[in-house]
Amino acid sequence: MNLVTAINQAIDIKLSEDPNVVVFGEDVGVEGGVFRVTEGLQQKYGEARVFDSPLAESAIIGTAVGMCMNGLRPVVEMQFSGFAYPGFNQMISHAARMRNRTRGRYTTPMVIRMPYGGGINALEHHSESMEALYGHIPGLKVVIPSTPYDAKGLLISAIESDDTIIFMEPKRIYRAIKQEVPEEKFSIEIGKAKVLNAGTDVTLVAYGAMVREAQKAVALAKKENVSVELIDLRTIYPIDRETIVNSVKKTGRLVVVHEGPTTFGVAAELTAIVNEDSFLSLEAPVKRVTGFDTIVPLPRGEHHYIITPERIHFELMKTARF
Amino acid sequence: MFKEYNPLDDKLFQVIDKDGKILAKKHMPDISDERVIQAFNDMLFARTADMMAVSYQRQGRMFTYPPNFGQEAISGGLAVVMRDQDWLVPAFRELGAWLAKGASLKEIFLYFMGYEDGTVFKDAKNITPIAVPIASQLLHAVGIGYAIKYRKLDSVVYAIVGDGGTSTGDFHEALNFAAVWDAPVVFIVQNNQFAISVPFKKQTRSINIAVKGIAYGMECIKVDGNDLFAMVKALQEAAKLAGEGKPVLIEALTYRRGAHTTSDDPTKYRTKEEEETWALADPIDRLRKYLVSKKLWNEDSEEALLAQFKKEIDRQFEEAENYPAYALDDVFKFHYADMPADLRRQQVEYEKFLQWKEARK
Numbered sequence A: 001m002n003l004v005t006a007i008n009q010a011i012d013i014k015l016s017e018d019p020n021v022v023v024f025g026e027d028v029g030v031e032g033g034v035f036r037v038t039e040g041l042q043q044k045y046g047e048a049r050v051f052d053s054p055l056a057e058s059a060i061i062g063t064a065v066g067m068c069m070n071g072l073r074p075v076v077e078m079q080f081s082g083f084a085y086p087g088f089n090q091m092i093s094h095a096a097r098m099r100n101r102t103r104g105r106y107t108t109p110m111v112i113r114m115p116y117g118g119g120i121n122a123l124e125h126h127s128e129s130m131e132a133l134y135g136h137i138p139g140l141k142v143v144i145p146s147t148p149y150d151a152k153g154l155l156i157s158a159i160e161s162d163d164t165i166i167f168m169e170p171k172r173i174y175r176a177i178k179q180e181v182p183e184e185k186f187s188i189e190i191g192k193a194k195v196l197n198a199g200t201d202v203t204l205v206a207y208g209a210m211v212r213e214a215q216k217a218v219a220l221a222k223k224e225n226v227s228v229e230l231i232d233l234r235t236i237y238p239i240d241r242e243t244i245v246n247s248v249k250k251t252g253r254l255v256v257v258h259e260g261p262t263t264f265g266v267a268a269e270l271t272a273i274v275n276e277d278s279f280l281s282l283e284a285p286v287k288r289v290t291g292f293d294t295i296v297p298l299p300r301g302e303h304h305y306i307i308t309p310e311r312i313h314f315e316l317m318k319t320a321r322f
Numbered sequence B: 001m002f003k004e005y006n007p008l009d010d011k012l013f014q015v016i017d018k019d020g021k022i023l024a025k026k027h028m029p030d031i032s033d034e035r036v037i038q039a040f041n042d043m044l045f046a047r048t049a050d051m052m053a054v055s056y057q058r059q060g061r062m063f064t065y066p067p068n069f070g071q072e073a074i075s076g077g078l079a080v081v082m083r084d085q086d087w088l089v090p091a092f093r094e095l096g097a098w099l100a101k102g103a104s105l106k107e108i109f110l111y112f113m114g115y116e117d118g119t120v121f122k123d124a125k126n127i128t129p130i131a132v133p134i135a136s137q138l139l140h141a142v143g144i145g146y147a148i149k150y151r152k153l154d155s156v157v158y159a160i161v162g163d164g165g166t167s168t169g170d171f172h173e174a175l176n177f178a179a180v181w182d183a184p185v186v187f188i189v190q191n192n193q194f195a196i197s198v199p200f201k202k203q204t205r206s207i208n209i210a211v212k213g214i215a216y217g218m219e220c221i222k223v224d225g226n227d228l229f230a231m232v233k234a235l236q237e238a239a240k241l242a243g244e245g246k247p248v249l250i251e252a253l254t255y256r257r258g259a260h261t262t263s264d265d266p267t268k269y270r271t272k273e274e275e276e277t278w279a280l281a282d283p284i285d286r287l288r289k290y291l292v293s294k295k296l297w298n299e300d301s302e303e304a305l306l307a308q309f310k311k312e313i314d315r316q317f318e319e320a321e322n323y324p325a326y327a328l329d330d331v332f333k334f335h336y337a338d339m340p341a342d343l344r345r346q347q348v349e350y351e352k353f354l355q356w357k358e359a360r361k
């Protein structure tokens, strides 16, 4: 099963279980989404539960807030993460604050799904990785799966969560990774990272489409006798401090990989965390292998921007031998 | 004319019918036969380039492309009316309008091949770059219009958006600001009846798009966007009003005969019958019929003309294909007036990696 099918199954399961779940966004109904993630759901659950909205991201998120206040659990789609910005007012000023402002009277149990990230030869605004923006907003949770299995389990948890979850889908690997995934329902706890590979010399943290690249870098390092502990962060916020810190206490070294810009990014946050909780274990400066502080170039220039296993390997070895 | 075609009555402003016969002589715009022939040539060229763009994409020589097939009369009308000093504020499906404003086909190809250079349109005057975030460009149009007024320039802004775009807040805010500021802006909605898969009737319950302008206190009209003469006439009248500080909303009713982009499959959401019905209203066929009936066009000569167009289009495409490789510097340049030291540092560090990589080969 690939990521698209896994996400589709998670939504399908929740639609069948919970009559309060509704799914809407641009092109998600008849067409089943431009990436076919919601394919077949309108036929199965009808137009009142799975539907096309007019074209307006602010309205999609704002109406979802209202639905939450009156008993529904919307799962909405931003067609691309680059088009979510008109929805920021509703996301930041309302979805993220409603529980606090009303002292818990109203909550916003919604999932805002959005394909994100580069590597698909797309036009402008289709390649950015802006997870750090959401991680910075008090009141929002941010989840990024890297495999079909995780996508299904995490999305089920997200739909069941009583908080607003920004569910970012690495579109580059939508169909690139296939995996055995149980057909039935299962969930994965939000806020828990996963150790993918135990190692002793360096801790390597990645998420989303970068996990696959990091795995290749782990193999390259192994050839040079460097043992890497690879962690898939899976949740950007709330961040799994414990897993990261325990690993760094063991290895004394940390390299973080992400596609999004370096400055004020997720890697900067992880650096602060290991400074706070494992300072005395550190044997090398934390290394960020992250996107430049630039706009993602259009396809002809994207190879300069995209992070390759080789580049991770280069930095990994420098850190290991520091 | 705006009174006669009150959008509340849902009347469609047309000058010629599907067979190219004149319906309303009094509305025939005052343009020479030569200009009409030129417009037909331009529309034919745009269509040929559009079709070839789709096939280049299929051959894997271009990443994506949004076809204009069936919408050529809107750009064709703009090409007739738009002056050098006027502004064009396009969305992303505007091949004919870009060309009319002086953008080169090569640049357009470059954009869809994946170079930012392709949206600079360096030889075109008063044009904004391609706008992908739907309807966001309309507010720029109003700002440009305000500046025209403030600087007392002789210029009008033509801003283009799709039917889907009319659902956004930006569209409504732009109309309202333009009206409140008496900005010289002509808004043109290319109502091709689809926003990707979402049909017009799911986008709005308004009887048409033009009526939306009424609420903002603007002049507005629903025009047959497949009728070159209707487009020219409406744009001429709109330009006059806009020049007096009265913004105008033109709904140009048309049909997107092609896919949304080359990665879209319209058979999922519309019928062959619908496509065939709209094919009968094709803007180029209609204008050709008009020209032939007036003995202004000889269909036999069209083949040779098309062959000549194809040669020219291929030439520009090949030039685009031979464009210099994308340099690393071009990733880092153009973000700030002066590159921050930290950004420079990122580039230097990356170059070290490249050197290491090179040395390992």
Ligand SMILES: Cc1ncc(C[n+]2csc(CCOP(=O)(O)OP(=O)(O)O)c2C)c(N)n1
Pocket (backbone or CB within 6 Å): A026, A055, A057, A079, A083, A086, B093, B132, B133, B134, B161, B162, B163, B164, B165, B166, B190, B192, B194, B195, B196, B256, B260
């Ligand atoms: C703000 C925003 N949301 C979503 C998209 C994705 N998208 C690209 S084109 C499109 C449909 C646009 O429809 P319309 O305005 O009718 O223009 P058309 O494509 O028909 O020319 C959508 C939803 C986008 N580009 N920008």
Ligand SMILES: [Mg+2]
Pocket (backbone or CB within 6 Å): B162, B163, B164, B190, B191, B192, B193, B194, B195, B196
């Ligand atoms: Mg449209």
